[in-house]
Amino acid sequence: MTDHDAVAVEDFRPKFLARSSMARKAADAAIGATKKALIEMGRKHGRDIRLVHPAHTTMDCASCGARTKHALPLSERTYTCTACGAVSPRDKNSARVMLHRAGLNPAGAEGVRPPGAQLPEAA
Numbered sequence: 001m002t003d004h005d006a007v008a009v010e011d012f013r014p015k016f017l018a019r020s021s022m023a024r025k026a027a028d029a030a031i032g033a034t035k036k037a038l039i040e041m042g043r044k045h046g047r048d049i050r051l052v053h054p055a056h057t058t059m060d061c062a063s064c065g066a067r068t069k070h071a072l073p074l075s076e077r078t079y080t081c082t083a084c085g086a087v088s089p090r091d092k093n094s095a096r097v098m099l100h101r102a103g104l105n106p107a108g109a110e111g112v113r114p115p116g117a118q119l120p121e122a123a
């Protein structure tokens with residue numbers, strides 16, 4: 001168990017599978033089943049599953065929300081914001097952008113105690 005009580009799920013739709021309508025149907029069905037399983041799993045564990053549109057998660061700044069003009073090349077592992085100067089590992093930045101879009105506060109996910117948590121310093 002972790003303190004995270006919400007999970008952001010990327011609302012993905014792989015383009016490479018969408019070339020024929022047959023493949024698209026199969027892909028949609030598979031993705032639909034995956035989402036359904038995730039959502040049901042979340043419900044079972046009392047979690048809050050949110051679907052997030054994945055566009056531009058590698059281009060948006062998690063700190064200030066600015067969007068870079070160019071997608072980062074895959075070889076570039078570090079996101080550097082030209083607007084606010086924030087520098088963070090690419091994957092971490094994308095994850096934070098997704099959490100923001102899901103309406104979740106990344107700081108809350110990492111640092112703030114969940115409601116009802118029994119922590120000594122809460123007294």
Ligand SMILES: [Zn+2]
Nearest residue numbers: 061064081084
């Ligand atoms: Zn920024």
